[in-house]
Amino acid sequence: MKNRYLKLSDAKTVSYQVNPIGVNEVSIYMENSGVINQVILSGAHTAKLKTGLTGTYPVGEQSYPFTYNAGDRVFVSFTYDDLMTASANVKLKCTDN
Numbered sequence: 001m002k003n004r005y006l007k008l009s010d011a012k013t014v015s016y017q018v019n020p021i022g023v024n025e026v027s028i029y030m031e032n033s034g035v036i037n038q039v040i041l042s043g044a045h046t047a048k049l050k051t052g053l054t055g056t057y058p059v060g061e062q063s064y065p066f067t068y069n070a071g072d073r074v075f076v077s078f079t080y081d082d083l084m085t086a087s088a089n090v091k092l093k094c095t096d097n
Contacts, residue, residue, distance in 0.1 A: 023086060024044070024077060024078055024079060024080060024086075024088075025075060025076065025077045025078075026075070026076050026090065027073045027074065027075045027076075028073065028074045028075075028076065028092070029071075029072075029073055030068045030069070030070065030071065030072045030073070030074055031070065031071075032070050032096040032097060033067075033068060033069045033070045033096070033097045034067075034068060034094055034095050034096035034097050035064075035065035035066060035067050035068070035094065035095050036049065036064065036065065036066040036068065036074070036092050036093065036094050037064055037065050037093045037094065037095060038064060038092075038093040039062070039076065039090065039091070039092055039093075040090075040091040040092075040093065041078055041088060041089065041090060041091075042088065042089040042091075043080065043081050043082070043085070043087050043088035043089060044078040044079060044080050044081060044088035044089075044090070045078065045079055045081060046078060046079045047062060047076060047077070047078045047090070048062055048076070048077045048078070049062055049066050049074060049075065049076055049077075050074070050075045050077075051068060051069075051072050051073070051074055051075070052072065052073055052075075053073070053075075055075070057075075057077055065095075076090055076092075078090065
């Protein structure tokens with residue numbers, strides 16, 4: 001599996017665990033409640049967010065801010081720009097409550 005980079009809020013020190021779900025999907029365990037204001041991708045496009053295994057990804061554009069509660073697993077799905085390299089960076093711009 002290729003390396004992925006995840007950076008959370010610049011305003012606070014936060015610690016989240018990133019878990020690969022598949023080749024183009026990761027889940028993040030959110031320790032605190034808050035919002036995701038933006039997802040920035042390099043090497044990928046079409047980021048979609050959902051909360052929990054039973055949540056659903058939006059059909060159209062992803063809307064922000066995306067709210068999460070403490071203890072939620074936020075899933076991030078994306079599509080690689082180049083399937084031959086299957087390498088991407090995912091950056092979440094978050095604000096914890």
